[in-house]
Amino acid sequence: MLVVAIALVAADGRVLLAQRPRGSRHGGLWEFPGGKVESGERPEAALVREVREELGIEIDPRDLAPVGFASEAEAKRHLLLLLYRADRWVGEPTALVADRLAWVAVEAMPALAMPPADRPLVEALARPLDRP
Numbered sequence: 129m130l131v132v133a134i135a136l137v138a139a140d141g142r143v144l145l146a147q148r149p150r151g152s153r154h155g156g157l158w159e160f161p162g163g164k165v166e167s168g169e170r171p172e173a174a175l176v177r178e179v180r181e182e183l184g185i186e187i188d189p190r191d192l193a194p195v196g197f198a199s200e201a202e203a204k205r206h207l208l209l210l211l212y213r214a215d216r217w218v219g220e221p222t223a224l225v226a227d228r229l230a231w232v233a234v235e236a237m238p239a240l241a242m243p244p245a246d247r248p249l250v251e252a253l254a255r256p257l258d259r260p
């Protein structure tokens with residue numbers, strides 16, 4: 129299963145996380161907005177579609193930069209999760225699907241309940257910020 133996700137980075141460095149609806153798989157956990165890539169779909173096009181559906185914002189695919197990926201064995205399938213980042217978008221993110229949205233400092237993410245695949249991605253996201 130190929131999943132794409134986005135770290136929307138605000139001017140103050142905080143990143144948008146979405147809380148998965150309770151009752152769904154991983155319900156209540158905080159994750160990067162995104163979703164499954166459909167058959168024959170370009171990953172970047174899937175991400176543009178997902179943020180439109182889930183957040184009501186528009187992103188230019190040229191503003192997507194790769195951060196890293198996670199490869200995680202799940203019970204019945206294997207998850208390959210590609211994380212991109214973007215500093216520019218059009219519109220105000222709205223919780224159209226998620227229970228809640230929150231702008232979170234990367235340093236605060238390790239304390240949040242997130243899916244296991246997200247842990248290495250949070251580290252990858254923090255890495256460039258560590259540099260002086």
Ligand SMILES: Nc1nc2c([nH]c(=O)n2[C@@H]2O[C@H](COP(=O)(O)OP(=O)(O)OP(=O)(O)O)[C@@H](O)[C@H]2O)c(=O)[nH]1
Nearest residue numbers: 131132133153154159160161162163164209243245246
């Ligand atoms: N968008 C997103 N999905 C993630 C992240 N981490 C992670 O493990 N996932 C998993 O990747 C899949 C995302 O696909 P989706 O959001 O379209 O899944 P879904 O609601 O249809 O649920 P389903 O997998 O039970 O069909 C989910 O299984 C989700 O738990 C993340 O940071 N962002």
